[in-house]
Amino acid sequence: MLDKTGYYRYGLVQLQDFDLWLRILNYTSVYVLQEKLTWYRQFSRKGMNLSDLTGDKGKENRLQHECWWIISNAIEQMSDSKFLEVFSEELRWKEAMSHEAVLCEKAFLLWNVGGSLAAPYFIDMLENAECREILEQKYQFTLNDFYALNRQA
Numbered sequence: 001m002l003d004k005t006g007y008y009r010y011g012l013v014q015l016q017d018f019d020l021w022l023r024i025l026n027y028t029s030v031y032v033l034q035e036k037l038t039w040y041r042q043f044s045r046k047g048m049n050l051s052d053l054t055g056d057k058g059k060e061n062r063l064q065h066e067c068w069w070i071i072s073n074a075i076e077q078m079s080d081s082k083f084l085e086v087f088s089e090e091l092r093w094k095e096a097m098s099h100e101a102v103l104c105e106k107a108f109l110l111w112n113v114g115g116s117l118a119a120p121y122f123i124d125m126l127e128n129a130e131c132r133e134i135l136e137q138k139y140q141f142t143l144n145d146f147y148a149l150n151r152q153a
Contacts, residue, residue, distance in 0.1 A: 001024055015070055019074075026082065071113050075106050075109065076106070092108055100125075103131060106118075122150075
C-alpha cells in the first residue's frame with residue numbers, strides 16, 4: 001500500500017499519521033482492531049513531544065496549517081465517485097453527479113473546514129460557464145455571494 005500512497009511527508013511534523021491514513025483510505029478500507037499491538041512513546045517532560053502544544057502558539061499555528069493542508073489535499077485527490085460516497089450526507093445538492101457539481105460540493109465543504117482553502121475552487125469554477133450555471137441554479141450562489149463569502153474571516 002505504501003508503494004501506492006507514499007510514505008510520511010517530510011514537510012509535516014505533527015500530523016504525518018493523519019495524512020498517511022487519509023491517503024491509504026483513498027485506496028482501500030481500513031479495519032480497526034481492538035487488540036493493542038503497539039506501544040506509544042511519550043516523553044514525560046513538557047515540550048519534548050513535537051505534537052505537544054503546551055501553549056506554544058507556533059506549534060498551534062503549525063497544527064492548524066498542517067490540518068488544513070491535509071484535508072484540502074485529501075479532498076482534491078479524491079475521485080468524484082469516492083467523494084460522493086464518503087460525503088453523501090454532507091452534500092448540499094443531493095443529486096450532484098457531474099464533475100462540475102462535485103467541484104461545487106468540494107468547494108463548499110472546504111469552505112466549511114477552512115474558508116480560504118476553497119477560494120481557488122470558487123475562482124476556477126467562476127471562470128467555467130457550466131460551473132457558474134450549476135452554482136447559480138442548484139445552489140443559488142452567485143459571483144456576489146463569493147465576494148461576500150471571501151470577505152469573511
